[in-house]
Amino acid sequence: MANVQNADGQLSQIKYSPSSGEFNLEILDFQGPAEVLERLQEMGLHCGSRVKLVGQAPFGGPLLFRFGTTVIALRQDEAQCILYKRIS
Amino acid sequence: MGELIALVGAPNSGKTTLYNWLTNSKFKTVNYPGATVEYSIGAMIPELGPSKDVMDTPGTYSLFPKSADEVVTYRALYESHEDRRVSKIILVMDGTQLDRHFILASQLKAAGFTFVIVVTMDDLLRSHSIQLNTKVIQDYFQVPVVLFNGITGDGLEKIVEVLDQQMTKVPELIKPWSETQIAHEVSVAKTVVQKALSKSTETIYEKTARYDRYLLHPIFGLGLFFLIMATLFTSIYWVATPFMDAIDAGFSALAEMTGQYLGEGLFSQFLSDGVIAGFGAVLVFVPQIFILFFGIGILESTGYLARAATLIDKPFSLLGLSGRSFVPVLSGFACAVPAIMATRNLSSNRDRMITNFIIPLMTCSARLPVYALLLGFLFHNQPAWKAGMSLAALYFGALVIGSIAAGILNKILARSQTSFFMMELPLYRQPRWKMLVHQTLSRTKSYVVRAGPVIFIFSALIWAGSTFPNPDAPTLTERMQTSYLGQVGQVIEPVFEPMGLDWRVGIGLMSAFAAREVFVSSMAIVFNVTDTNEDTQSESLLKVMSEAKKSDGSLLFTTASLVSLIVFFMIALQCMSTFAIAAKESQSFQFALTQLVVLNVVAYILSVLIYRGLSALVY
Ligand SMILES: Nc1nc2c(ncn2[C@@H]2O[C@H](COP(=O)(O)OP(=O)(O)OP(=O)(O)O)[C@@H](O)[C@H]2O)c(=O)[nH]1
Ligand SMILES: [Mg+2]
Numbered sequence: 001m002a003n004v005q006n007a008d009g010q011l012s013q014i015k016y017s018p019s020s021g022e023f024n025l026e027i028l029d030f031q032g033p034a035e036v037l038e039r040l041q042e043m044g045l046h047c048g049s050r051v052k053l054v055g056q057a058p059f060g061g062p063l064l065f066r067f068g069t070t071v072i073a074l075r076q077d078e079a080q081c082i083l084y085k086r087i088s
Numbered sequence: 089m090g091e092l093i094a095l096v097g098a099p100n101s102g103k104t105t106l107y108n109w110l111t112n113s114k115f116k117t118v119n120y121p122g123a124t125v126e127y128s129i130g131a132m133i134p135e136l137g138p139s140k141d142v143m144d145t146p147g148t149y150s151l152f153p154k155s156a157d158e159v160v161t162y163r164a165l166y167e168s169h170e171d172r173r174v175s176k177i178i179l180v181m182d183g184t185q186l187d188r189h190f191i192l193a194s195q196l197k198a199a200g201f202t203f204v205i206v207v208t209m210d211d212l213l214r215s216h217s218i219q220l221n222t223k224v225i226q227d228y229f230q231v232p233v234v235l236f237n238g239i240t241g242d243g244l245e246k247i248v249e250v251l252d253q254q255m256t257k258v259p260e261l262i263k264p265w266s267e268t269q270i271a272h273e274v275s276v277a278k279t280v281v282q283k284a285l286s287k288s289t290e291t292i293y294e295k296t297a298r299y300d301r302y303l304l305h306p307i308f309g310l311g312l313f314f315l316i317m318a319t320l321f322t323s324i325y326w327v328a329t330p331f332m333d334a335i336d337a338g339f340s341a342l343a344e345m346t347g348q349y350l351g352e353g354l355f356s357q358f359l360s361d362g363v364i365a366g367f368g369a370v371l372v373f374v375p376q377i378f379i380l381f382f383g384i385g386i387l388e389s390t391g392y393l394a395r396a397a398t399l400i401d402k403p404f405s406l407l408g409l410s411g412r413s414f415v416p417v418l419s420g421f422a423c424a425v426p427a428i429m430a431t432r433n434l435s436s437n438r439d440r441m442i443t444n445f446i447i448p449l450m451t452c453s454a455r456l457p458v459y460a461l462l463l464g465f466l467f468h469n470q471p472a473w474k475a476g477m478s479l480a481a482l483y484f485g486a487l488v489i490g491s492i493a494a495g496i497l498n499k500i501l502a503r504s505q506t507s508f509f510m511m512e513l514p515l516y517r518q519p520r521w522k523m524l525v526h527q528t529l530s531r532t533k534s535y536v537v538r539a540g541p542v543i544f545i546f547s548a549l550i551w552a553g554s555t556f557p558n559p560d561a562p563t564l565t566e567r568m569q570t571s572y573l574g575q576v577g578q579v580i581e582p583v584f585e586p587m588g589l590d591w592r593v594g595i596g597l598m599s600a601f602a603a604r605e606v607f608v609s610s611m612a613i614v615f616n617v618t619d620t621n622e623d624t625q626s627e628s629l630l631k632v633m634s635e636a637k638k639s640d641g642s643l644l645f646t647t648a649s650l651v652s653l654i655v656f657f658m659i660a661l662q663c664m665s666t667f668a669i670a671a672k673e674s675q676s677f678q679f680a681l682t683q684l685v686v687l688n689v690v691a692y693i694l695s696v697l698i699y700r701g702l703s704a705l706v707y
């Protein structure tokens with residue numbers, strides 16, 4: 001899937017830059033290897049989940065997603081399996 | 089045999105904590121998802137009720153395993169152990185993570201397992217004035233739900249009580265769930281949990297999130313990471329020194345007293361020059377090992393390890409490792425054997441293989457006495473900070489050598505599998521100091537207990553080998569040269585000569601293959617016996633060794649030969665337990681053998697080259 005512009009309401013792959021700061025997003029869909037998608041869901045990320053992207057580890061390392069009582073770190077590769085809509 | 093009850097649950101949900109309460113065990117509980125990698129079975133303490141056995145299992149997110157540790161749990165549930173099968177399950181759910189841990193309960197239910205639910209972290213819910221109405225969850229799953237406080241043990245009797253009321257059913261395998269099924273479960277989980285909790289648990293994470301703003305910051309976070317590692321590695325030297333001096337003095341006094349009490353004679357010599365000198369040389373380093381274990385223990389219990397893994401993931405991934413390799417690599421600084429087992433937590437076999445290959449390069453606690461001794465020579469009569477800093481440098485050096493080795497392997501090995509990194513970051517927790525000290529003491533004790541017999545046997549062998557067949561030779565030098573050990577020495581000396589060493593150190597290096605710390609006790613005995621005369625007898629081993637000469641009259645321990653010796657110890661794989669566990673965990677004898685040969689050959693070649701290079705520079 002092409003990397004669609006991050007306009008509200010459109011599906012986007014997560015590409016984070018430190019300048020974009022924290023923002024909330026809603027997960028709309030997943031794409032990628034079945035094993036990864038299964039594990040993402042088992043760890044609590046589902047279609048319709050609202051999560052907050054709160055930061056990134058150094059050198060373009062894993063992205064940090066917070067929801068409820070949890071923060072999950074995902075490498076860029078795994079994060080890009082998430083198709084999302086920015087909500088704030 | 090009583091029935092077998094398995095503790096099952098998501099990583100870091102508190103299974104091992106509950107297991108320790110149920111069986112009165114002292115297994116390590118770690119604030120890191122993926123700490124337990126092997127199942128263990130223990131008898132429930134009799135005070136709790138009719139006899140039964142309890143099994144702790146590695147954490148698993150679902151009944152569909154994705155890493156070796158999850159496979160252990162899966163097999164624990166579906167296969168028999170010592171001719172019996174798990175009859176009931178205690179599903180452990182973290183009270184602060186109920187909605188995420190819900191799905192495993194649904195899967196157990198769908199598979200037809202007999203289970204009860206234990207909700208841990210009751211203390212955290214209470215301290216944030218959150219009430220959990222267990223009846224809501226109970227009604228949904230139609231199984232008993234019990235609250236448990238892992239700190240005080242409150243709820244323990246209730247768990248056993250409800251367990252005994254359950255009838256065992258035979259489970260079946262279930263197929264992975266479809267998208268719609270998952271979606272359905274998720275929405276149910278949300279509704280049920282929301283109804284059960286008096287308010288959202290989100291506030292519990294606030295404090296942790298605040299700390300993480302610094303600890304995971306791209307700049308501060310990295311700086312703090314290095315600071316923490318540097319503190320760990322340097323404190324090994326600083327903090328331990330006074331204790332080491334005390335132990336050293338104690339052993340010297342003991343040797344002297346033994347000599348006085350027993351008078352002259354072979355037995356007296358055997359005790360004071362053999363056994364006491366051998367043990368003393370190694371036990372002196374026990375305080376350093378305690379500090380190291382304690383430091384790692386603090387990191388384990390706070391929850392920082394998961395952050396460290398996240399910070400290091402990117403650099404590690406360039407070397408063919410994963411952020412999840414960090415914890416096994418760090419525990420390799422204590423001992424390679426549990427470290428290699430800990431790689432079960434890695435999802436990719438390739439990552440796992442590379443991590444296993446480099447773990448033996450980490451400065452394990454058995455190397456610590458060796459380094460401390462050699463650095464003691466290198467910086468004899470120089471300010472203590474030099475040796476301290478060098479020791480820390482050797483720890484970082486191990487990471488550098490490990491990175492180089494990983495980088496090379498990453499180039500050679502075919503890329504087969506995609507590796508992924510998904511890590512949940514647990515709540516920060518206060519270390520429980522009393523428990524930590526206790527755990528550290530017992531780990532240190534088992535280090536001594538493990539090394540003890542080997543040191544004793546080798547001390548006796550080396551003392552006897554260097555004393556007989558001529559115990560009454562006119563001079564000690566002659567006694568040594570005509571001894572059995574001396575004769576063997578003549579044969580092996582050519583191998584060690586290129587490293588700038590003589591046969592005495594050669595004997596030490598060979599004995600180190602029994603256990604690395606044996607090198608230190610062997611050196612103590614060989615040099616005590618050869619160089620003993622009235623004046624130097626009470627001098628420390630350091631002094632005796634620093635004046636030792638080769639047969640051509642030149643100094644044995646020069647900068648060049650010491651550095652080459654240190655490099656040899658940094659790389660050589662001299663530990664047979666490591667070899668055995670590497671073969672077992674990789675399920676490949678070939679892997680373990682390759683690792684053994686490559687590391688030892690490279691160690692030898694490098695140390696010869698370094699000796700040559702440095703000697704050329706200095707002279
Ligand atoms: N406050 C609090 N902490 C707990 C409780 N139970 C466990 N912990 C802590 O939670 C962390 C994880 O506990 P473990 O018992 O090691 O968890 P586990 O389920 O065995 O974890 P894995 O083996 O990694 O799957 C440790 O730091 C424990 O001290 C509890 O009831 N209350
Ligand atoms: Mg455990």
